[in-house]
Amino acid sequence: MLNPVTAEFEETLRATLPAAAFKEDTTSYLSEPRGRWTGQGFVVSPGSTEEVATVVRACAQARVAIVPYSGGTGLVGGQLLQEGPAPVVLSLERMNQIRAIYPSENVLVCDAGVILADVQKAAEDIGRLFPLSLASEGSARIGGLLSTNAGGVNVLRYGNARAQCLGLEVVRPDGTIWHGLTRLRKDNTGYDLRNLMIGAEGTLGIITGAALKLVPRPVGIGAAMMAVPSPAAALDLLALAGERIGEGIAAFEIVHRAGFDFLAQVGPQVRQPFDDLPDWCVLIDVGLPSGLIPEDALEGLFEAAFEAGLVTDGVIAQSMAQRDAFWHIRESIPEANRRIGSVSSHDISVPLSAVPAFIERAKQALAEVGDFRINCFGHLGDGNLHYNVFPMPGRSRTDYEAERPQVKRVVHDLVHAMEGSVSAEHGIGRLKVKDLEKYGDPAKLAMLRAIKDALDPLGIMNPGAVLAQSG
Amino acid sequence: MLNPVTAEFEETLRATLPAAAFKEDTTSYLSEPRGRWTGQGFVVSPGSTEEVATVVRACAQARVAIVPYSGGTGLVGGQLLQEGPAPVVLSLERMNQIRAIYPSENVLVCDAGVILADVQKAAEDIGRLFPLSLASEGSARIGGLLSTNAGGVNVLRYGNARAQCLGLEVVRPDGTIWHGLTRLRKDNTGYDLRNLMIGAEGTLGIITGAALKLVPRPVGIGAAMMAVPSPAAALDLLALAGERIGEGIAAFEIVHRAGFDFLAQVGPQVRQPFDDLPDWCVLIDVGLPSGLIPEDALEGLFEAAFEAGLVTDGVIAQSMAQRDAFWHIRESIPEANRRIGSVSSHDISVPLSAVPAFIERAKQALAEVGDFRINCFGHLGDGNLHYNVFPMPGRSRTDYEAERPQVKRVVHDLVHAMEGSVSAEHGIGRLKVKDLEKYGDPAKLAMLRAIKDALDPLGIMNPGAVLAQSG
Numbered sequence: 001m002l003n004p005v006t007a008e009f010e011e012t013l014r015a016t017l018p019a020a021a022f023k024e025d026t027t028s029y030l031s032e033p034r035g036r037w038t039g040q041g042f043v044v045s046p047g048s049t050e051e052v053a054t055v056v057r058a059c060a061q062a063r064v065a066i067v068p069y070s071g072g073t074g075l076v077g078g079q080l081l082q083e084g085p086a087p088v089v090l091s092l093e094r095m096n097q098i099r100a101i102y103p104s105e106n107v108l109v110c111d112a113g114v115i116l117a118d119v120q121k122a123a124e125d126i127g128r129l130f131p132l133s134l135a136s137e138g139s140a141r142i143g144g145l146l147s148t149n150a151g152g153v154n155v156l157r158y159g160n161a162r163a164q165c166l167g168l169e170v171v172r173p174d175g176t177i178w179h180g181l182t183r184l185r186k187d188n189t190g191y192d193l194r195n196l197m198i199g200a201e202g203t204l205g206i207i208t209g210a211a212l213k214l215v216p217r218p219v220g221i222g223a224a225m226m227a228v229p230s231p232a233a234a235l236d237l238l239a240l241a242g243e244r245i246g247e248g249i250a251a252f253e254i255v256h257r258a259g260f261d262f263l264a265q266v267g268p269q270v271r272q273p274f275d276d277l278p279d280w281c282v283l284i285d286v287g288l289p290s291g292l293i294p295e296d297a298l299e300g301l302f303e304a305a306f307e308a309g310l311v312t313d314g315v316i317a318q319s320m321a322q323r324d325a326f327w328h329i330r331e332s333i334p335e336a337n338r339r340i341g342s343v344s345s346h347d348i349s350v351p352l353s354a355v356p357a358f359i360e361r362a363k364q365a366l367a368e369v370g371d372f373r374i375n376c377f378g379h380l381g382d383g384n385l386h387y388n389v390f391p392m393p394g395r396s397r398t399d400y401e402a403e404r405p406q407v408k409r410v411v412h413d414l415v416h417a418m419e420g421s422v423s424a425e426h427g428i429g430r431l432k433v434k435d436l437e438k439y440g441d442p443a444k445l446a447m448l449r450a451i452k453d454a455l456d457p458l459g460i461m462n463p464g465a466v467l468a469q470s471g
Numbered sequence: 472m473l474n475p476v477t478a479e480f481e482e483t484l485r486a487t488l489p490a491a492a493f494k495e496d497t498t499s500y501l502s503e504p505r506g507r508w509t510g511q512g513f514v515v516s517p518g519s520t521e522e523v524a525t526v527v528r529a530c531a532q533a534r535v536a537i538v539p540y541s542g543g544t545g546l547v548g549g550q551l552l553q554e555g556p557a558p559v560v561l562s563l564e565r566m567n568q569i570r571a572i573y574p575s576e577n578v579l580v581c582d583a584g585v586i587l588a589d590v591q592k593a594a595e596d597i598g599r600l601f602p603l604s605l606a607s608e609g610s611a612r613i614g615g616l617l618s619t620n621a622g623g624v625n626v627l628r629y630g631n632a633r634a635q636c637l638g639l640e641v642v643r644p645d646g647t648i649w650h651g652l653t654r655l656r657k658d659n660t661g662y663d664l665r666n667l668m669i670g671a672e673g674t675l676g677i678i679t680g681a682a683l684k685l686v687p688r689p690v691g692i693g694a695a696m697m698a699v700p701s702p703a704a705a706l707d708l709l710a711l712a713g714e715r716i717g718e719g720i721a722a723f724e725i726v727h728r729a730g731f732d733f734l735a736q737v738g739p740q741v742r743q744p745f746d747d748l749p750d751w752c753v754l755i756d757v758g759l760p761s762g763l764i765p766e767d768a769l770e771g772l773f774e775a776a777f778e779a780g781l782v783t784d785g786v787i788a789q790s791m792a793q794r795d796a797f798w799h800i801r802e803s804i805p806e807a808n809r810r811i812g813s814v815s816s817h818d819i820s821v822p823l824s825a826v827p828a829f830i831e832r833a834k835q836a837l838a839e840v841g842d843f844r845i846n847c848f849g850h851l852g853d854g855n856l857h858y859n860v861f862p863m864p865g866r867s868r869t870d871y872e873a874e875r876p877q878v879k880r881v882v883h884d885l886v887h888a889m890e891g892s893v894s895a896e897h898g899i900g901r902l903k904v905k906d907l908e909k910y911g912d913p914a915k916l917a918m919l920r921a922i923k924d925a926l927d928p929l930g931i932m933n934p935g936a937v938l939a940q941s942g
Contacts, residue, residue, distance in 0.1 A: 180915060188619065189911065216714065349657045424657040428660060443641075451662055451667075
């Protein structure tokens, strides 16, 4: 059983940590981006790994829960504990230093509280790229990005957050520190604790530092938007692009017409790239080595694709500003979605070749539940779709409380039947714990539980996230 | 406490599995590539995942140890149990089918007993590349390659075995089966069990199947050997190559003159590429997208490097046959080493920028132990050196029994002091268990032990590998 933070416990923490570790107004730490859930707890912001360890030791001794808090941008409630004994909410924001950069090794070592955009900037300053990139990069912090194994738009080429990390520093649930901040490219000495901590959503320990991989900046950068007759054609276009441009394809995003309609209806304002808005289009981003010209590569791709009937229209960015404008469209869709207010949002993946059938079957299945608008978009190159279901015009999210559970079930059942994942990149948090229980392989669930109990025997680390609280 | 395989237990297994699962001559399963250690046990070769589960359940019930046996090419004794109660040696060789290929997804699903070269061939047949490549690829099997997180020559570009795998099927130590053979590129539903099993050396379960990632075949393939004045110059050359050719650099191997001397002395026979044999040279392999010509890229690199004083001589392959000849040199060095017979071999990594200092300091430290020949070569691009210490001419390995422990200690202490790894790609097996205990971070060791005890509470899975047997 866990205990709540008491006035006495607060005093213990105040006596051991500097005043800067405590906030006057903590409301922002107890809410989530869309205002859907409200958390509780006592917010503490340690300034060093040692201070984190001090807090954790105190919590372990008092059996007080800890909710690690990074940028607060998570969409599945992993950063919020709504009920039960009040926890310590442990914010990493004061640990925001880049500790060291090794240009000749393409390695950057930083505190877990550094904001993603600051890591991107530091890499750019030495002529490198830190390829992790997503809509919330201006506020998301490295610790949370790693703890949720964040995805984003460059996974196709560079992999997810997991693939960007060489080493970790972690405060364990008993307050001991794992000094695993290695810069080594190869190290086969024991089980892969790094990847176990990455994606554990703060339930096995608190990531306090990371050694991150940088990559060379591509020389020739370009982008195009191409209208495709169908998702199946988009997949064929992806294959063709892979054959012609190889690893140079950095991102391959699909956008449905609903995205443009929503943007036109509620903003943010974007410039429409096509004369006739197609049902489906893709945004292709390329980064090429010196000697290759992105506009030529994209032009050649378009011509070959047009001949093969895979595209009906296309615009190739003629400047960085135009490329930015394309990305502005793509990155504004989540905001438009928020403004409309979804009945239910889904971050799903299916095997790549199953994407067209999934889109078709999901549409049919939902039609049997009721009338909805569907905005399906996302990282087609990874088989990862943000499949979001919206109210019909004139109605709102709250009109659909009755249908919501059924919508979720229909989408998730189909994903499961098609060997997909009900959380491709957002994680389990607290929102999808029951989905994991329902759809997860029993042997997998048994291993997750065994690992949790072994590494956090008191159950104080982010209880109720990923796995339901035991006991 | 574990029990040995008894005659009665043998009969139980013979009664439940087909005759094909049992061998007449099992000596080859109880030895290792260099004949250094001899194993023991009863060899069983199940033909299916269900049969593996049957064997594991029987062993769990009888508390009999299981030593998973794949290609038998491991160099650290992970596949051999020398002492203690006789185990079941579980060979995956009969599970050697490629289960399915998904060309449009770049995915291949296979049994764990498939030989690496057969996977490479299957990928080639559909115009793809399976980039894992190492000297033993003609006999090493997928299950062992994943269980040891094998490295090889293409890690620089494509990552190690871990990076080539999307999903696993695993028989757990209690005989239940984890059906984790996903083809998904993104799946954030719970802890990363895949990467936990990969590199666990058969101590947490038995990998019976894998979903592997394929990649497009590079269009323009080429190679060069360049003589460099020093390891530091080789590193600068690597950086220059990265700037000019980017991800097109597939391999960057360093070879010391000792390698050529050994080849000349004991074979295998190779053609020497340089008029004057340099102290150090590198083998650079490139794979470029269409539109770029490898010979031109390597020529340009050589000219720029020559101007910067980073290379003194170079040969660019003018044909695939010449490229193969370069690789034949590189891949023959381990065989020459075996023929000479090392005093002590080390598979180490250090942070990339520390490589030149390591080579210098190791040489000095060993000079204080005695007179040796050193053959240092390997995957410079990954900071991974095979640092092997040999007898002086006219003497043999057995003359150095007294010095061997000291040589090991000197090399490993230095690696540890320089924040490196004493097992970069070969794993811990049984040979390096004490090194892991000695050099491993205490918090890390505690987590390894907790995970082992949680997932294999009876301690039957490959006992004594990675971690010493408890109790």
